[in-house]
Amino acid sequence: xxxxxxxxxxxxxxxxxxxxxxxxxxxxxxxxxxxxxxxxxxxxxxxxxxxxxxxxxxxxxxxxxxxxxxxxxxxxxxxxxxxxxxxxxxxxxxxxxxxxxxxxxxxxxxxxxxxxxxxxxxxxxxxxxxxxxxxxxxxxxxxxxxxxxxxxxxxxxxxxxxxxxxxxxxxxxxxxxxxxxxxxxxxxxxxxxxxxxxxxxxxxxxxxxxxxxxxxxxxxxxxxxxxxxxxxxxxxxxxxxxxxxxxxxxxxxxxxxxxxxxxxxxxxxxxxxxxxxxxxxxxxxxxxxxxxxxxxxxxxxxxxxxxxxxxxxxxxxxxxxxxxxxxxxxxxxxxxxxxxxxxxxxxxxxxxxxxxxxxxxxxxxxxxxxxxxxxxxxxxxxxxxxxxxxxxxxxxxxxxxxxxxxxxxxxxxxxxxxxxxxxxxxxxxxxxxxxxxxxxxxxxxxxxxxxxxxxxxxxxxxxxxxxxxxxxxxxxxxx
Amino acid sequence: xxxxxxxxxxxxxxxxxxxxxxxxxxxxxxxxxxxxxxxxxxxxxxxxxxxxxxxxxxxxxxxxxxxxxxxxxxxxxxxxxxxxxxxxxxxxxxxxxxxxxxxxxxxxxxxxxxxxxxxxxxxxxxxxxxxxxxxxxxxxxxxxxxxxxxxxxxxxxxxxxxxxxxxxxxxxxxxxxxxxxxxxxxxxxxxxxxxxxxxxxxxxxxxxxxxxxxxxxxxxxxxxxxxxxxxxxxxxxxxxxxxxx
Numbered sequence: 001x002x003x004x005x006x007x008x009x010x011x012x013x014x015x016x017x018x019x020x021x022x023x024x025x026x027x028x029x030x031x032x033x034x035x036x037x038x039x040x041x042x043x044x045x046x047x048x049x050x051x052x053x054x055x056x057x058x059x060x061x062x063x064x065x066x067x068x069x070x071x072x073x074x075x076x077x078x079x080x081x082x083x084x085x086x087x088x089x090x091x092x093x094x095x096x097x098x099x100x101x102x103x104x105x106x107x108x109x110x111x112x113x114x115x116x117x118x119x120x121x122x123x124x125x126x127x128x129x130x131x132x133x134x135x136x137x138x139x140x141x142x143x144x145x146x147x148x149x150x151x152x153x154x155x156x157x158x159x160x161x162x163x164x165x166x167x168x169x170x171x172x173x174x175x176x177x178x179x180x181x182x183x184x185x186x187x188x189x190x191x192x193x194x195x196x197x198x199x200x201x202x203x204x205x206x207x208x209x210x211x212x213x214x215x216x217x218x219x220x221x222x223x224x225x226x227x228x229x230x231x232x233x234x235x236x237x238x239x240x241x242x243x244x245x246x247x248x249x250x251x252x253x254x255x256x257x258x259x260x261x262x263x264x265x266x267x268x269x270x271x272x273x274x275x276x277x278x279x280x281x282x283x284x285x286x287x288x289x290x291x292x293x294x295x296x297x298x299x300x301x302x303x304x305x306x307x308x309x310x311x312x313x314x315x316x317x318x319x320x321x322x323x324x325x326x327x328x329x330x331x332x333x334x335x336x337x338x339x340x341x342x343x344x345x346x347x348x349x350x351x352x353x354x355x356x357x358x359x360x361x362x363x364x365x366x367x368x369x370x371x372x373x374x375x376x377x378x379x380x381x382x383x384x385x386x387x388x389x390x391x392x393x394x395x396x397x398x399x400x401x402x403x404x405x406x407x408x409x410x411x412x413x414x415x416x417x418x419x420x421x422x423x424x425x426x427x428x429x430x431x432x433x434x435x436x437x438x439x440x441x442x443x444x445x446x447x448x449x450x451x452x453x454x455x456x457x458x459x460x461x462x463x464x465x466x467x468x469x470x471x472x473x474x475x476x477x478x479x
Numbered sequence: 480x481x482x483x484x485x486x487x488x489x490x491x492x493x494x495x496x497x498x499x500x501x502x503x504x505x506x507x508x509x510x511x512x513x514x515x516x517x518x519x520x521x522x523x524x525x526x527x528x529x530x531x532x533x534x535x536x537x538x539x540x541x542x543x544x545x546x547x548x549x550x551x552x553x554x555x556x557x558x559x560x561x562x563x564x565x566x567x568x569x570x571x572x573x574x575x576x577x578x579x580x581x582x583x584x585x586x587x588x589x590x591x592x593x594x595x596x597x598x599x600x601x602x603x604x605x606x607x608x609x610x611x612x613x614x615x616x617x618x619x620x621x622x623x624x625x626x627x628x629x630x631x632x633x634x635x636x637x638x639x640x641x642x643x644x645x646x647x648x649x650x651x652x653x654x655x656x657x658x659x660x661x662x663x664x665x666x667x668x669x670x671x672x673x674x675x676x677x678x679x680x681x682x683x684x685x686x687x688x689x690x691x692x693x694x695x696x697x698x699x700x701x702x703x704x705x706x707x708x709x710x711x712x713x714x715x716x717x718x719x720x721x722x723x724x
Contacts, residue, residue: 388586
């Protein structure tokens with residue numbers, strides 16, 4: 001009996017999985033009890049209803065949406081994604097349903113009234129967004145001092161409020177909605193770009209025609225314009241794609257991308273290669289600086305912890321325990337976003353270097369302590385019995401032996417520090433990983449990420465292998 | 480004649496355990512003193528108090544050449560005058576034999592590298608391992624390492640040498656070569672205190688033998704007094720046990 005019933009039930013079709021960058025107001029965000037709401041959420045929910053299919057919405061960061069549709073991990077992506085020629089080479093889009101422009105947001109009453117006031121100033125954009133593309137193209141024209149790339153509206157706006165960046169260029173509907181109840185922020189200028197939002201799907205996904213037809217129907221019924229009125233306070237203009245049915249954007253070519261074209265695309269690689277090298281340079285700089293300062297700090301802490309007077313020993317131990325327990329990401333966010341409120345505003349590079357040094361110092365201190373404690377007690381006694389001062393005992397006898405013991409764990413720590421530099425993306429620092437995600441979003445192709453992974457491997461793998469060899473050597477002989 | 484080393488009323492507690500009981504002892508210049516007694520009797524603890532590797536209890540007092548041994552700025556100077564040879568050699572494994580000998584004189588006595596090297600070679604010749612000068616400690620046998628350790632202590636030209644069971648960690652066939660070196664030193668007039676289980680050696684080289692048990696000095700005297708005619712029951716029992724097996 002139930003077999004027949006389930007057979008007849010069309011809702012048995014698997015749900016449509018939709019990826020959305022939750023937090024992108026007013027398109028998709030969470031209300032106070034955590035339910036996903038927004039213009040595009042309402043739209044896909046309605047599309048699901050019309051197709052008699054369930055819709056599962058999962059939270060995917062904007063940069064991850066491209067790889068997610070290409071790999072089939074999600075069927076469809078929404079997040080006020082604009083149709084661009086470059087993206088069309090790798091993905092498909094339904095007909096658009098919203099005509100948008102970019103805009104500039106700045107602090108109300110500040111010296112920034114228009115784009116022309118941004119000469120020599122730092123501006124914020126979302127990594128790999130249309131705002132990012134526009135800012136990169138117009139960097140010379142407007143003379144921006146720097147473009148800082150953030151992972152979404154909230155951190156970018158925070159830095160505008162702090163004053164570390166002077167303006168934020170992003171899609172106008174989101175900014176209008178966000179600033180609506182924040183009188184200290186204003187949309188200063190509309191930047192006409194003719195962007196059109198659409199739903200993004202994998203190339204040649206058979207579902208796209210069905211969904212596109214439903215969008216046509218919803219336009220005819222006035223449903224989408226009703227959503228517009230609901231979310232933006234007024235219906236859209238008659239001539240916009242919110243009202244008018246338009247064609248699906250044509251694919252640039254009929255080639256279906258295979259694995260190699262998707263993940264190891266040579267053209268994309270060559271285009272984004274310079275960006276990656278810039279990122280590598282910053283990663284290496286940040287890594288080395290943090291490692292060296294971390295080593296000095298760690299050695300100092302270890303000596304204080306082992307040999308200083310009791311209160312200092314306690315302080316060193318408290319420091320070490322605290323910063324080994326706190327997640328680096330949290331520390332980084334506190335240093336970058338919270339310290340400005342007490343008047344200490346660090347650049348992304350400095351904030352990242354300070355956080356990495358603080359944490360690496362704590363780990364290094366424990367490594368050194370273990371190393372010093374592993375030197376036999378007799379070595380200390382022999383040094384003391386010979387009348388060596390503390391300085392010479394440590395410098396000539398104990399530390400040279402301790403360092404041999406700690407080289408493998410120290411190198412492992414160095415490898416971790418270099419990998420952790422990637423966390424600096426959250427404070428808009430253009431390290432290797434950040435550059436790769438940006439390149440990935442612009443080209444809508446994950447090749448730059450693969451290239452970045454290969455670059456990381458190329459300089460970390462030899463270190464890893466070296467450590468293993470040293471470890472074997474140390475175990476083998478005493479010296 | 481004043482004593483070179485004076486221990487007055489020395490007690491030592493580890494928590495509630497008392498390792499040394501009211502030790503009073505004077506060592507004269509040029510004297511060779513051997514300390515014998517069962518394991519755990521406080522022999523090592525006592526000589527380790529002399530260069531403050533162990534901190535003795537507050538009420539006691541130790542002087543080396545009339546200088547009080549205590550935790551102060553002068554301590555390293557006192558230690559420089561008190562050479563010590565350990566049971567486990569404690570050579571510096573990351574330095575060559577030569578550097579093991581040269582390091583402390585260069586660092587504490589402000590002498591040139593060249594001088595230190597010449598002196599080091601002389602000492603290595605004295606202990607019979609000159610040809611090993613550029614090797615590392617782990618390339619040497621135990622006996623050779625202990626001879627290096629003796630040379631290292633001598634390099635500081637100390638006023639007194641402390642030996643803490645210098646042959647206990649050695650293979651039996653190597654004990655002789657180390658004892659020979661110590662005997663030669665003893666004959667040359669170096670003041671020394673030797674904690675040892677080698678009764679034959681003690682009998683042969685000591686000017687005075689001290690028998691300790693349970694953290695106390697039970698009996699002391701010339702080798703013949705102690706070995707041939709011990710007065711105390713505990714000394715007699717100990718000697719019976721170690722000599723008749």
